[in-house]
Amino acid sequence: AQKVTQAQTEISVVEKEDVTLDCVYETRDTTYYLFWYKQPPSGELVFLIRRNSFDEQNEISGRYSWNFQKSTSSFNFTITASQVVDSAVYFCALRLPGGYQKVTFGTGTKLQVIP
Amino acid sequence: DVKVTQSSRYLVKRTGEKVFLECVQDMDHENMFWYRQDPGLGLRLIYFSYDVKMKEKGDIPEGYSVSREKKERFSLILESASTNQTSMYLCASSLYDSRGEQYFGPGTRLTVT
Numbered sequence: 001a002q003k004v005t006q007a008q009t010e011i012s013v014v015e016k017e018d019v020t021l022d023c024v025y026e027t028r029d030t031t032y033y034l035f036w037y038k039q040p041p042s043g044e045l046v047f048l049i050r051r052n053s054f055d056e057q058n059e060i061s062g063r064y065s066w067n068f069q070k071s072t073s074s075f076n077f078t079i080t081a082s083q084v085v086d087s088a089v090y091f092c093a094l095r096l097p098g099g100y101q102k103v104t105f106g107t108g109t110k111l112q113v114i115p
Numbered sequence: 116d117v118k119v120t121q122s123s124r125y126l127v128k129r130t131g132e133k134v135f136l137e138c139v140q141d142m143d144h145e146n147m148f149w150y151r152q153d154p155g156l157g158l159r160l161i162y163f164s165y166d167v168k169m170k171e172k173g174d175i176p177e178g179y180s181v182s183r184e185k186k187e188r189f190s191l192i193l194e195s196a197s198t199n200q201t202s203m204y205l206c207a208s209s210l211y212d213s214r215g216e217q218y219f220g221p222g223t224r225l226t227v228t
Contacts, residue, residue: 009155033214045205047216091158095213100165102173103148103217107157 002027004094006106013082014114021077021109023092029053034068034075035093039108045091051075082113118142119220121206127226134193136223138206144218145211147189149173149181152203152222164189165211196227 003026013019025034036048049059051068059066063080079086092106122137138147148163150173160173162181170181178200182190189208193200203224207217 006157035216037217037219043203043222045207045217045219047218050214050216052214097213100171101213102160102163102171105150105158105160107155 002032002094002096002104004092004104004106006090006092006109008109009107010110010112012112012114015084016081018078018080019082019111019113021079021090021092021111023075023077023106025073025075025092025094027094027096029096031097033095033097035095035103036066036075036077037091037093039089039091041088048077048090079111082111084113084115087111087113119206119208119218121204121220121223123223124221125224125226127228128193128196129228130197132193132196132227134196134225134227136191136193136204136206136225138189138191138208138220139187140189140208140218141187142208142218143186144208144215145186146209146215146217147183148207148209148217149179149189149191150205150207151175152205158205161191196225198227201225201227 005024032053034051037045039045065078067076089108089110091108095103119140149161150158164183180192206220209215209217
């Protein structure tokens with residue numbers, strides 16, 4: 001069975017600080033996909049990024065970056081120079097290949113960016 | 116613009132009532148999902164469907180059923196609502212390809228009194 005752990009329940013940072021959200025996953029499969037989603041206060045989850053298990057390159061998109069390390073089964077998300085608009089709940093998720101496969105979500109990390 | 120819509124944002128029902136939550140997507144996605152979201156528990160999968168008339172149990176299917184008669188519509192049914200089913204319900208869709216990201220609806224906050 002798959003498992004995704006987001007140990008940080010809530011994080012508060014002051015605007016412009018950098019913050020890293022942790023995600024640790026468990027699976028016995030060698031092929032899998034990892035995702036990050038953002039849920040702003042309005043409630044609708046929005047897709048941020050996907051990573052497949054064969055691609056360990058880190059990715060940067062503007063102020064967002066992701067560090068995928070298979071050796072530690074982690075897929076961490078860093079926001080640089082945080083802004084108030086980054087305040088949201090962030091979810092990490094894992095899915096195995098096959099359209100019949102379900103998606104396993106972590107419990108989420110609530111990020112509050114204080115102006 | 117891709118869209119997943121849910122029939123209601125807020126719903127209040129009485130214990131024992133039969134409740135229907137409707138979800139419609141316009142992206143021709145094969146997969147559709149129903150989750151419930153509760154504080155501290157994250158998103159828990161209730162049911163999902165990978166094709167018309169196909170359904171798979173998720174992690175917490177007890178007390179729920181689903182219906183998918185058309186590709187674009189996925190309904191969640193609470194046969195006899197109970198207070199412990201008070202929650203936020205989220206619908207999502209994705210391509211059959213498991214690399215595909217999920218697109219979520221705005222959610223329905225259901226209160227059972």
